[in-house]
Amino acid sequence: MRIIVTNCNTTGQMTEEIVRGARAAAGPGTTVAGLTPTWGPESAEGWLDSYLSAAAVLDALRTYDGPAYDAVVLAGFGEHGREGVRESVDVPVVDITEAAAHLACLLGRRYGVVTTLDRSCGLIEDSLETAGVARNCAAVVGTGLGVLDLAQDQARTESAFLAAAERAREAGAEVLVLGCAGMTGLHRAVGEKLGMPVVDGVGAAVRLAESLVGLGLTTSRAGGYARPLPKRRVWGRPAG
Structure with missing residues (x-):
């Protein structure tokens, strides 16, 4: 595969x-x-x-x-x-957004998402709503770190994550979700310290x-995800 x-x-x-x-x-x-x-x-x-x-x-x-x-x-x-x-x-x-949320729903009644900058929280909330899993989300909390900051200082990233995770827990989260692909692997470092499951979306x-x-399953073509209609599509800036 x-x-x-x-x-x-x-x-x-x-x-x-x-x-x-x-x-x-x-x-x-x-x-x-x-x-x-x-x-x-x-x-x-x-x-x-x-x-x-x-x-x-x-x-x-x-x-x-x-x-x-x-x-x-x-x-x-x-x-x-x-x-x-x-x-x-x-x-x-x-x-990864849907995948992490669905798995989190199997592990606790409510989950929280810990992400990067606060400006990303609205995007994530909307994405969870569209995926149909927002009802179980207790909070989406930012760490204040930019995406490219995550790999620069592991200790700082872990500390910021733990602080944000506490806020999510206080809001009612029983499971945590890593809210950025750049956080992949962080669940191993913080899971024990938090005493609660941490789901890595990747x-x-x-x-x-x-x-x-x-299971031999793939996307349904019976409705909204039907193949795109055949038509002329221009990708990028047209020549001339």
């Missing part, structure tokens, strides 16, 4: 970190490859970045010419684009993608 994991930004180092986390979660016989958009924001933090990254990821998948893949994991927490990708490809598409999405492929 081959899974493509798409980064939502153009930072190759982050793609490598995400792929490492995805491979650690994958079962035997699963190959994981990363896909980095060639254009778009270097980090996705806000509405403008999110819409740009959605188009860039769609374009990266549209122009992909590597080995065939069996599933796509979208590694952008709260970012746009998952519905468009589901229309576009003929394999299961699992978004690992959750990889395992769910494996399950869908193993």
Whole structure:
């Protein structure tokens, strides 16, 4: 089985970190490859970045010419684009936001999301609402760290996460979700200290993608995710 994991930004180092986390979660016989958009924001933090990254990821998948893949994991927490990708490809598409929330709902009555900057909280809340899992979300809490700050100082990242996690717990969270693909792997460092389950969206999405492929299931074409209508579409700036 081959899974493509798409980064939502153009930072190759982050793609490598995400792929490492995805491979650690994958079962035997699963190959994981990363896909980095060639254009778009270097980090996705806000509405403008999110819409740009959605188009860039769609374009990266549209122009992909590597080995065939069996599933796509979208590694952008709260970012746009998952519905468009589901229309576009003929394999299961699992978004880390949905995957983490669904698994969290199996572990406790209410979950909390700990993310990066506060400006990302609204995006994530909307994404959870669209996915139908917002009802069980107690809080979406920011750490105050930018996406590219996460890998710079592990001690600072862990400290900021723990402080935000306490706020989520006070709001009623019984399970925590890592609210950024760049946090992949952090659950191992903070889970014991918090005394509550911490769900990594990348690992959750990889395992769910494996399950869908193993069960022979893929996106329904019977309604909203029907294949795009045939028409002329111009990608990027027209020549001339």
